[in-house]
Structure formats: C-alpha cells, structure tokens
Amino acid sequence: MPPVSPLAPKRFPALPEIAGVRLAAAAAGLRYVGRTDVLLAVLDKGTTAAGVLTRSRCPSAPVEWCRARLAAGAARGLVVNSGNANAFTGKSGREAVKLTAELAAKAIGCRPAQIMLGSTGVIGEPLEAGKFAAVMDDLVARATPDGWMDAAKAIMTTDTFPKVATATAKLGDATVAINGIAKGSGMIAMDMATMLAFVFTDAPIAAPALQGLLKDGVVDSFNAVTVDSDTSTSDTLLAFATGAARARGAPAIARAGDRRLGDFRRAFQQVLDSLAEQVARDGEGARKLIEVIVEGATSKRSARRIALSIANSPLVKTALAGEDANWGRVVMAVGKAGEPADRDRLSIWFGDIRVAHKGARDPGYAEREVSAYMQRREIKIRVGLGLGTGRDRVLTCDLTKEYVAINGDYRS
Amino acid sequence: MPPVSPLAPKRFPALPEIAGVRLAAAAAGLRYVGRTDVLLAVLDKGTTAAGVLTRSRCPSAPVEWCRARLAAGAARGLVVNSGNANAFTGKSGREAVKLTAELAAKAIGCRPAQIMLGSTGVIGEPLEAGKFAAVMDDLVARATPDGWMDAAKAIMTTDTFPKVATATAKLGDATVAINGIAKGSGMIAMDMATMLAFVFTDAPIAAPALQGLLKDGVVDSFNAVTVDSDTSTSDTLLAFATGAARARGAPAIARAGDRRLGDFRRAFQQVLDSLAEQVARDGEGARKLIEVIVEGATSKRSARRIALSIANSPLVKTALAGEDANWGRVVMAVGKAGEPADRDRLSIWFGDIRVAHKGARDPGYAEREVSAYMQRREIKIRVGLGLGTGRDRVLTCDLTKEYVAINGDYRS
Numbered sequence: 001m002p003p004v005s006p007l008a009p010k011r012f013p014a015l016p017e018i019a020g021v022r023l024a025a026a027a028a029g030l031r032y033v034g035r036t037d038v039l040l041a042v043l044d045k046g047t048t049a050a051g052v053l054t055r056s057r058c059p060s061a062p063v064e065w066c067r068a069r070l071a072a073g074a075a076r077g078l079v080v081n082s083g084n085a086n087a088f089t090g091k092s093g094r095e096a097v098k099l100t101a102e103l104a105a106k107a108i109g110c111r112p113a114q115i116m117l118g119s120t121g122v123i124g125e126p127l128e129a130g131k132f133a134a135v136m137d138d139l140v141a142r143a144t145p146d147g148w149m150d151a152a153k154a155i156m157t158t159d160t161f162p163k164v165a166t167a168t169a170k171l172g173d174a175t176v177a178i179n180g181i182a183k184g185s186g187m188i189a190m191d192m193a194t195m196l197a198f199v200f201t202d203a204p205i206a207a208p209a210l211q212g213l214l215k216d217g218v219v220d221s222f223n224a225v226t227v228d229s230d231t232s233t234s235d236t237l238l239a240f241a242t243g244a245a246r247a248r249g250a251p252a253i254a255r256a257g258d259r260r261l262g263d264f265r266r267a268f269q270q271v272l273d274s275l276a277e278q279v280a281r282d283g284e285g286a287r288k289l290i291e292v293i294v295e296g297a298t299s300k301r302s303a304r305r306i307a308l309s310i311a312n313s314p315l316v317k318t319a320l321a322g323e324d325a326n327w328g329r330v331v332m333a334v335g336k337a338g339e340p341a342d343r344d345r346l347s348i349w350f351g352d353i354r355v356a357h358k359g360a361r362d363p364g365y366a367e368r369e370v371s372a373y374m375q376r377r378e379i380k381i382r383v384g385l386g387l388g389t390g391r392d393r394v395l396t397c398d399l400t401k402e403y404v405a406i407n408g409d410y411r412s
Numbered sequence: 413m414p415p416v417s418p419l420a421p422k423r424f425p426a427l428p429e430i431a432g433v434r435l436a437a438a439a440a441g442l443r444y445v446g447r448t449d450v451l452l453a454v455l456d457k458g459t460t461a462a463g464v465l466t467r468s469r470c471p472s473a474p475v476e477w478c479r480a481r482l483a484a485g486a487a488r489g490l491v492v493n494s495g496n497a498n499a500f501t502g503k504s505g506r507e508a509v510k511l512t513a514e515l516a517a518k519a520i521g522c523r524p525a526q527i528m529l530g531s532t533g534v535i536g537e538p539l540e541a542g543k544f545a546a547v548m549d550d551l552v553a554r555a556t557p558d559g560w561m562d563a564a565k566a567i568m569t570t571d572t573f574p575k576v577a578t579a580t581a582k583l584g585d586a587t588v589a590i591n592g593i594a595k596g597s598g599m600i601a602m603d604m605a606t607m608l609a610f611v612f613t614d615a616p617i618a619a620p621a622l623q624g625l626l627k628d629g630v631v632d633s634f635n636a637v638t639v640d641s642d643t644s645t646s647d648t649l650l651a652f653a654t655g656a657a658r659a660r661g662a663p664a665i666a667r668a669g670d671r672r673l674g675d676f677r678r679a680f681q682q683v684l685d686s687l688a689e690q691v692a693r694d695g696e697g698a699r700k701l702i703e704v705i706v707e708g709a710t711s712k713r714s715a716r717r718i719a720l721s722i723a724n725s726p727l728v729k730t731a732l733a734g735e736d737a738n739w740g741r742v743v744m745a746v747g748k749a750g751e752p753a754d755r756d757r758l759s760i761w762f763g764d765i766r767v768a769h770k771g772a773r774d775p776g777y778a779e780r781e782v783s784a785y786m787q788r789r790e791i792k793i794r795v796g797l798g799l800g801t802g803r804d805r806v807l808t809c810d811l812t813k814e815y816v817a818i819n820g821d822y823r824s
Contacts, residue, residue: 054747055748055750056744056747056748057746057747057748057749057750057751057752057753057754057755058743058744058746058747058753058755058758059747059755085740087740087743088740088743088755088758088768088771088772088773089772089773090756090770090771090772090773091772092772093772122740123738123740123741123743123744124739124740124743124768124772124773125773126773314726314811314815314819315819318815318816318819318820319819319820320820321816321820322819322820324820326535327536328497328499328500328534328535328536329535331470331499331500331535331536331645332468332470332535332645334469334470335466335468335469335470335471335645336467336468336469337469338467338469339469340469341469341470342469343469343470343471343500344502346470346500356500356536358502359500359502360500360501360502360503360504360505360536361500361501361502361536361537361538399726399816399820400816400820401813401816401817403726403730403816404730404733404811404812404813404815404816405813407726407727407730407731407734408730408731408732408733408734408736408811408812
C-alpha cells in the first residue's frame with residue numbers, strides 16, 4: 001500500500017447522523033484481503049434519489065443499472081463494492097447486478113429496482129455477486145446511523161485516505177444535514193471526475209429537484225477535477241434525500257429553482273466541492289495540489305477547456321512534480337487547447353508572482369523567487385488571456401514517478 | 413544524459429549526397445556544453461520549399477517566420493538550433509529570427525527571406541542570436557554534401573539517437589534521392605507530432621506540388637505519432653527540392669497530382685513514415701513501441717480519435733510500461749473517446765491474442781500467454797469496434813518513471 005497522500009486533510013470531520021440513513025460495511029472477499037470491500041446503505045421509505053453517471057460509451061453494469069432505475073427517483077438501499085468494477089463483463093455483469101439488487105432487496109424488504117449500485121476496481125473480471133449472499137443479512141442487521149467513516153473506507157481502492165464531507169443548512173425553520181463520501185484516485189477526468197461519490201440528506205427534496213441540484217453542483221466540483229484525464233467506465237455520483245426533516249418542520253421541495261433552497265444549495269455545493277477537492281488531493285502518487293485558474297477568456301467554457309489543457313498536460317504535471325518553474329509548458333498547453341488565445345496578450349502567474357507578461361518572460365522574473373514558491377504543497381497557476389471576461393478553475397495534482405509505479409507495477 | 417533508447421534502430425542507413433544540398437554543424441554555445449547546437453543547410457539556387465507547421469496558438473518566432481516566408485516557396489538556406497526554442501520571447505524573439513536570417517543570408521549570399529529557421533529547446537528564454545555571427549561564415553565554408561549524421565545530431569535535445577531516413581525513387585528516367593532528418597522526444601502530439609523534421613530531395617518539384625505531397629504525407633506519419641499528447645509551440649516539418657536531378661533528365665513537376673510522381677510519392681512517404689516512427693521510438697523514457705490499430709469504426713477520422721484516446725491514456729501507457737495486460741484500460745479509453753462505440757460489439761487483441769470479445773473477457777483468455785506477450789519491446793494493440801469499415805493506426809510509446817524523471821528532474 002502506498003503511504004497516505006501528503007495532501008490528505010489534517011483531520012476528518014465527525015459526520016452527524018442523517019435521519020433515515022443507516023450504514024454497514026463488510027469484507028465479502030471479492031479481491032482484497034484483510035479489509036472491507038462492500039458497503040450497504042439502508043434508506044427509509046420515501047427516500048428520493050438522483051444521479052450523474054459516466055459519459056463513457058463503455059459503461060459498467062452498475063452504471064447501466066442505476067441509469068435505468070434512477071428514472072423512478074426513489075431508493076431504499078445502496079450497495080457499493082470495491083475491488084471489482086463489474087465493467088466490460090457482458091452478460092455475467094448484468095446477471096451480477098441483478099443478483100446483487102435481489103439479495104439487498106430481500107434483506108431490506110423492498111423491490112430490487114429500489115436498490116442503487118456502485119462498483120469500483122478492476123475492469124473485465126467477472127464479479128462474483130454470490131459472495132454478497134453471505135454478508136447481506138448481517139449488513140442489514142448491523143446497519144447504524146453512525147457508520148460513515150467505515151462506509152468511506154469500504155469503497156476505497158488505491159485511495160490513501162477515506163473522503164468524507166458534511167454541512168448543515170437551514171431549510172425553512174429546520175436545520176437539515178448533508179453528508180457525503182467519495183472514493184477516487186486514478187482514472188479521474190473532466191467528465192464526471194472518475195469516482196464514486198454518494199451524498200445523503202434528510203431534507204425533503206423531490207427527485208427532480210435533487211437531480212437539478214446535482215446537475216448544477218457537479219459543474220464546478222467533480223467536473224472541475226482531473227488527475228490523469230482518463231474517464232472511467234464507472235463514474236457514479238448519487239444523491240439521496242430521506243425527507244426525515246419534514247417531521248422537524250422542513251418544507252417539502254418540489255423544484256430545484258425553489259427560493260427556499262438557497263442555503264441548502266450552498267451547503268450541498270460545499271459538500272460536493274470538498275469531496276471533489278479530496279479526490280484531487282488523493283490523486284495517485286500526488287505530492288502537490290494544483291489549482292489552475294484561467295481568466296480573460298472569451299467564455300467560461302473556453303476558460304474551462306484551457307484550464308483542462310494545462311491541468312492534463314503531462315509536461316506541466318511532471319515539471320510541477322520536479323518543482324520546476326517551467327512556465328513555458330503552460331504556454332504550450334494554452335497554445336494546444338484549440339481555444340481563442342493571443343500569445344502577445346498572455347500573462348502567467350505562479351502564486352502571486354507574475355512570470356510571463358504580454359507574450360514574453362516578465363521583466364522582473366527572478367528564478368530564485370519562483371523556485372522557492374514551487375516547493376510548496378499547494379501551487380496556484382493563473383493564466384490571464386486578456387480577451388474577455390470568461391473565467392474558470394480546475395483542480396489537479398502533479399504527475400510523479402509514484403503514479404507510474406502505482407499504475408504500472410500492479411493491476412489496480 | 414539518459415541512455416540510448418532500447419527501441420533505437422539497430423543501425424543507421426548511410427545517407428547519399430543530395431545534389432544542391434550542403435550541410436555543416438557547429439557549437440554556438442547557446443545552452444549545451446560540449447556538443448553541436450546549430451545546423452546550417454546551404455541550398456542551391458532554384459530550390460523550392462514547403463512546410464507544415466504547428467497549430468499552436470502560441471507559436472514560436474521561427475514558426476511565424478517560416479509561415480510568412482513559405483508563401484514564396486523558395487529557399488537558399490536553413491538554420492536550425494537546439495537548446496532554445498525561441499518561443500514566447502516577444503519582441504526579442506522576432507529580432508532574433510531576423511538577425512539569424514540576416515547573418516545566414518549574408519554568409520550564403522542571398523536575401524534573408526530565403527532563409528528558413530527552426531529552433532527547439534527551452535521555451536521563454538531569449539535566444540542570443542548574436543552568437544551565430546561567430547560561426548556562420550565558418551559554417552558556410554565547411555558545408556559539405558555528406559554532413560547528414562552531424563546535421564541530425566546538431567538538432568537533438570532530449571533525443572537519445574539521431575533520426576535519419578533515406579529513399580530513392582524513379583522520376584521519369586532519372587533516379588532521385590530523398591533524405592530526411594528529424595528530432596523529437598517529448599512534447600509530441602497528434603497535430604504535427606511535436607518535432608523538427610527536414611526532408612531534402614534533388615527532384616525538380618515546384619513548391620505547390622511539394623506542399624501537396626507534404627500535406628498528404630503527414631497524415632499517416634507525423635500526425636499519427638504521439639508521445640505525451642502535448643503539442644509544441646515549435647513543430648516544424650519542412651521539405652526542400654533542389655531540382656538538381658533535372659540535369660539528369662528528371663521531368664519538372666508542377667502539380668502534386670502529376671501521375672509521374674507515383675514512385676516519388678511512395679519513397680517520400682517512406683522517409684516521412686520512418687522519421688515519424690523513430691520519433692516514437694525515442695519518446696522520452698520509452699521502453700516499448702506501441703502500435704494502436706482501430707478497425708470497424710464508423711470512419712477513418714473516428715478510428716483515429718479512438719486510437720489517439722488509447723495512445724494518449726496515461727493509464728494505458730503506464731500499464732504497458734509495467735508489462736501488465738490490463739486491457740480493461742483499453743476499454744476505458746475507447747469509452748471516453750466520445751466516438752461511436754458499442755461496448756457489446758467490442759473486441760480487443762494484444763498481438764494476435766484476442767483478450768476481449770463482444771463486450772466481455774475472451775472465453776479463452778489465458779493470463780500467462782498474454783503476460784508473456786506484454787514483455788516484448790514492440791506491442792500491438794488492436795481494437796475491433798464492429799460498426800463500420802473505418803480503420804486507422806497510430807504509434808506511441810509507454811509512459812515510464814524515466815519520462816517523469818526526464819521532465820521533472822531538470823528543465824528540458
């Protein structure tokens with residue numbers, strides 16, 4: 001196991017209970033030895049569900065299952081396993097998701113269509129879903145409202161730390177809670193940063209409204225994170241709203257545009273942003289967290305594309321790993337993005353130090369000052385295009401020898 | 413210096429003289445110590461010129477110079493330096509190209525507009541073109557028709573071997589020769605594989621015809637090679653035709669569509685293909701040459717995009733470096749390409765071994781057999797989409813810890 005990322009949060013927040021959600025983890029022995037690999041979330045009746053799934057043309061069997069089942073907007077359970085992605089597994093993969101949902105539905109006492117699924121791990125190997133039979137009843141029996149950290153650990157693959165986030169919001173006169181867990185370390189790219197993430201709230205929010213919140217919220221959180229530009233077959237972000245807070249006076253929300261959602265939307269975004277940032281902090285082999293800001297573009301969309309061109313460039317990322325103030329590679333990445341850019345208006349900052357200005361090295365450039373900045377754990381690269389008002393920001397990490405080792409030395 | 417790529421050609425061909433071309437190299441002391449860093453090619457009167465240049469929005473000063481001068485389609489000299497790309501150097505960069513062309517023109521006895529330029533190396537540092545003054549007259553005096561290998565060496569940066577190729581063709585009743593040299597090791601991507609390459613022939617081919625040949629020839633050679641998906645600011649491929657073979661009876665060719673060009677076109681493509689393959693063989697840190705073939709796509713264009721998605725995937729490339737038969741990552745890369753693909757029709761081969769068939773692992777899959785294949789120096793990945801007749805092929809290399817070291821440990 002690689003050591004814990006040096007970018008890991010210094011401490012983890014204590015996640016409160018979410019009324020209507022109970023969790024349990026177990027070791028089903030799918031691939032890993034001596035650690036949990038399956039998570040069950042039991043959701044109370046009336047829980048709504050929404051999701052954003054990978055755009056891969058080769059999606060995993062659980063992604064297809066969720067896509068079909070989310071239309072109904074309701075869920076009673078969530079089963080997530082690590083170690084095997086159940087992707088590119090053909091007919092046996094479809095049988096495996098069906099069996100998993102049936103086993104969970106039987107243990108919980110609901111219909112299989114009310115079970116959402118997530119799988120992460122190796123692609124192409126059949127998932128032995130029968131192994132869930134031995135643990136499912138026990139998982140339901142042991143499910144507790146305070147099992148959040150164990151839940152986050154059960155879904156890890158090459159992750160070096162569990163990813164959790166929490167926030168509260170006022171909804172009407174009631175205080176509602178939002179908890180999120182995520183995994184993601186490699187195969188992280190721009191369309192639905194490749195990972196699994198699950199967000200739970202006790203707010204009474206109808207499925208279409210929850211879907212609207214999720215679709216908006218993903219743009220500047222998970223979709224703005226890239227580790228290696230590789231979009232997975234298994235990207236899954238699901239949100240569940242149990243509605244339990246209605247009993248405490250929270251108003252039932254039907255539409256994402258409801259003005260009463262203001263504070264909830266802020267808190268929801270905060271949870272998504274935190275989880276997404278943690279994914280970048282645990283990028284495989286990462287030693288530095290890189291924030292790329294592009295300003296002065298012709299649009300936000302154009303700024304996003306240029307920011308991703310920089311954040312995905314192997315040459316930029318290896319230079320950062322080497323603590324080399326090689327801003328010429330940032331110029332290269334701007335130039336290759338295919339978006340409007342004028343070399344002679346371009347300025348680049350590392351932190352607050354302007355290194356390039358109007359198409360040339362900054363006259364005040366001092367290598368020693370910039371080199372000192374490059375040794376930090378968190379690096380900010382800012383590009384000014386000088387063309388318009390489009391601005392965007394993405395997070396990534398450096399590309400180290402450890403990334404190559406993690407992905408080349410054994411099959412993850 | 414990193415050791416010579418294990419993928420380097422076992423031997424280098426002897427390049428014949430090209431009537432009308434004389435070459436010399438020198439050490440101008442731009443950046444490197446103890447090696448040549450400037451190449452001068454002196455071209456006889458009447459030499460035509462054509463070029464394909466980077467599509468970067470932040471092109472280098474010599475790229476802009478060539479783009480403007482190529483319109484005239486003629487050249488009397490070529491000056492190429494390594495160590496400094498003269499890119500993102502603003503006004504001083506424009507002055508540097510002008511000074512370089514003036515110095516070469518004076519030494520050769522022609523106009524500055526008849527000098528083509530190429531620079532490769534660090535981005536953003538001013539190029540001290542004044543240093544060329546000390547060597548230019550000597551370069552012209554020493555220029556000889558047999559200086560090909562020295563020329564190829566003078567333009568190297570992180571290259572571990574010089575890249576040369578040669579072919580002959582019948583043009584009318586005459587035999588004409590084509591020689592090419594190239595450099596390129598990192599910052600190699602799909603639009604004009606990032607490098608400098610120069611091709612010379614004694615065939616009497618008018619500039620528009622030469623441009624047509626070059627534009628066609630680049631599609632399946634340099635544009636089908638990727639090392640790290642990073643398009644450089646300095647990509648430059650130039651072709652020069654001295655026309656000296658007219659004296660030996662070769663017909664003057666005005667149009668690229670001229671039927672008499674048949675054999676020349678074949679030989680010209682052979683030189684481009686060889687140089688492009690050598691660029692992949694010398695990818696920074698490369699230990700394996702990877703050929704990616706995509707068949708059954710809806711078009712050649714779609715096949716190209718899927719092939720590049722595979723060839724540029726860090727996860728595919730690191731798995732190959734680790735000799736891991738991780739075909740699941742090929743599925744991932746097909747899925748993320750955004751091109752038509754049907755998971756359940758997809759088949760994948762490593763060499764002649766079919767590892768996946770119709771959306772699942774091949775029933776006859778034997779890990780040991782595939783693992784043995786993965787240990788080879790040259791790996792072929794073939795993907796069958798089963799949708800149409802579109803087919804394409806790209807070359808790349810694996811992504812090793814050495815790539816990270818080369819690009820992170822010092823500024824190249």
